Amino acid sequence: xxxxxxxxxIKRLPKYHRYLKELLDRDVKRISSKExxxxxxxxxxxxxxxxxxxxxxxxxxxxxxxxxxxxEIGKILGLTKTYKTVIIGAGNLGQALANYTSFGSYGFELVxxxxxxxxxxxxxxxxxxxxxxxxxxxxxxxNDVDIAYICTNKTGAQFVADILVQxxxxxxxxxxxxxxKVSEDIRVENxxxxxxxxxxxxxxxEQGE
Amino acid sequence: xxxxxxxxxIKRLPKYHRYLKELLDRDVKRISSKExxxxxxxxxxxxxxxxxxxxxxxxxxxxxxxxxxxxEIGKILGLTKTYKTVIIGAGNLGQALANYTSFGSYGFELVxxxxxxxxxxxxxxxxxxxxxxxxxxxxxxxNDVDIAYICTNKTGAQFVADILVQxxxxxxxxxxxxxxKVSEDIRVENxxxxxxxxxxxxxxxEQGE
DNA sequence: TAGATTGTTAATCGATTAACAATC
DNA sequence: TAGATTGTTAATCGATTAACAATC
Numbered sequence: 001x002x003x004x005x006x007x008x009x010i011k012r013l014p015k016y017h018r019y020l021k022e023l024l025d026r027d028v029k030r031i032s033s034k035e036x037x038x039x040x041x042x043x044x045x046x047x048x049x050x051x052x053x054x055x056x057x058x059x060x061x062x063x064x065x066x067x068x069x070x071x072e073i074g075k076i077l078g079l080t081k082t083y084k085t086v087i088i089g090a091g092n093l094g095q096a097l098a099n100y101t102s103f104g105s106y107g108f109e110l111v112x113x114x115x116x117x118x119x120x121x122x123x124x125x126x127x128x129x130x131x132x133x134x135x136x137x138x139x140x141x142x143n144d145v146d147i148a149y150i151c152t153n154k155t156g157a158q159f160v161a162d163i164l165v166q167x168x169x170x171x172x173x174x175x176x177x178x179x180x181k182v183s184e185d186i187r188v189e190n191x192x193x194x195x196x197x198x199x200x201x202x203x204x205x206e207q208g209e
Numbered sequence: 210x211x212x213x214x215x216x217x218x219i220k221r222l223p224k225y226h227r228y229l230k231e232l233l234d235r236d237v238k239r240i241s242s243k244e245x246x247x248x249x250x251x252x253x254x255x256x257x258x259x260x261x262x263x264x265x266x267x268x269x270x271x272x273x274x275x276x277x278x279x280x281e282i283g284k285i286l287g288l289t290k291t292y293k294t295v296i297i298g299a300g301n302l303g304q305a306l307a308n309y310t311s312f313g314s315y316g317f318e319l320v321x322x323x324x325x326x327x328x329x330x331x332x333x334x335x336x337x338x339x340x341x342x343x344x345x346x347x348x349x350x351x352n353d354v355d356i357a358y359i360c361t362n363k364t365g366a367q368f369v370a371d372i373l374v375q376x377x378x379x380x381x382x383x384x385x386x387x388x389x390k391v392s393e394d395i396r397v398e399n400x401x402x403x404x405x406x407x408x409x410x411x412x413x414x415e416q417g418e
Numbered sequence: 419t420a421g422a423t424t425g426t427t428a429a430t431c432g433a434t435t436a437a438c439a440a441t442c
Numbered sequence: 443t444a445g446a447t448t449g450t451t452a453a454t455c456g457a458t459t460a461a462c463a464a465t466c
């Protein structure tokens with residue numbers, strides 16, 4: 001598969017996937033780029049360009065078969081596999097993510113939760129016991145973990161990331177408000193919540209002027 | 210202030226703010242675009258371009274005064290004001306956000322939490338009692354709420370958004386996995402968690418090939 | 419066959435980077 | 443004054459949109 005797909009395209013794929021699922025649920029059999037354009041908000045031209053990065057999924061004069069396209073995009077996104085995940089930091093956010101059952105339905109299987117707080121270690125969250133973070137390295141050696149969700153505070157995040165890199169975890173989903181320094185071969189996705197709030201704040205301030 | 214700042218620039222502002230705070234804490238007095246470039250990861254040229262959208266904050270031959278620039282960016286981001294916020298949906302995620310004290314320190318003051326579940330209504334979270342969502346409209350009429358965090362499930366999100374639009378709430382921070390249909394004058398920031406996971410999944414799948 | 423709609427190339431637009439005169 | 447570094451214009455790069463021949 002082409003390795004040079006731009007990030008802009010990749011970031012749109014989940015949205016295609018989401019809208020196609022909706023169409024499928026509404027029993028829509030086929031859709032043209034023009035029709036899809038109207039509900040998803042991308043231009044028809046962009047939709048055709050995006051999809052053609054991965055193959056000719058459509059048919060001239062017909063459009064796209066909704067079910068086929070949905071499945072194809074699922075494949076492109078790697079949803080045919082399952083992934084083992086762990087959560088580090090079982091505070092409010094970590095617990096919230098642990099309880100998100102929808103992630104499981106996409107194939108992201110939670111296999112471990114870690115924390116350093118003795119008051120939290122030992123608790124059971126969504127059927128998984130919280131383990132002391134000191135035992136994480138050993139756990140990672142014995143389990144082939146794909147993705148780690150970092151839900152620690154700012155201070156602990158880099159320390160945790162270093163262990164994850166060493167243990168050859170493949171990806172990090174980072175919720176701590178810091179940019180992690182990691183080796184090139186580990187993929188990081190950041191959720192900097194405060195950044196989003198500041199963006200909103202920027203626009204609210206603008207309004208008043 | 211210029212109204213035509215591109216979204217790309219705006220989305221970088223919180224990162225400038227974060228790094229300048231760090232420099233300030235480390236007692237760094239001045240910094241050149243070149244030095245900042247090395248720690249923040251944008252090119253020096255981009256940094257100068259970005260900042261010059263808002264004014265000439267630097268000085269030839271010297272660079273930028275860290276404290277001044279930090280304050281200026283804070284102003285640009287609207288951090289001189291405070292904002293009233295509410296949370297709708299007090300499940301795991303809603304509760305996690307309610308307990309995030311750091312938002313408060315940026316001026317985002319939580320004034321209400323709403324839920325429809327009778328088991329949750331009445332609970333006190335971070336000093337605020339969860340109110341029945343049926344009473345939200347009235348609450349919004351009596352309180353000048355700036356930002357609403359939607360932490361409901363997919364099904365309830367649009368229903369809630371409609372009430373928020375009616376009540377003239379200025380911005381929505383949407384955590385439900387759905388694209389809300391709202392009027393033009395309300396700003397929406399989406400956190401589609403599953404989209405981020407799918408992006409990671411895309412790259413993990415790639416690795417194996 | 420005629421109509422519709424894709425796949426794909428070309429044109430445009432916008433964002434990033436490079437270059438350098440201005441100036442502290 | 444000489445050196446450093448900005449502010450800003452010009453060049454480049456990449457992403458989006460438009461156009462249309464191919465084809466179902």
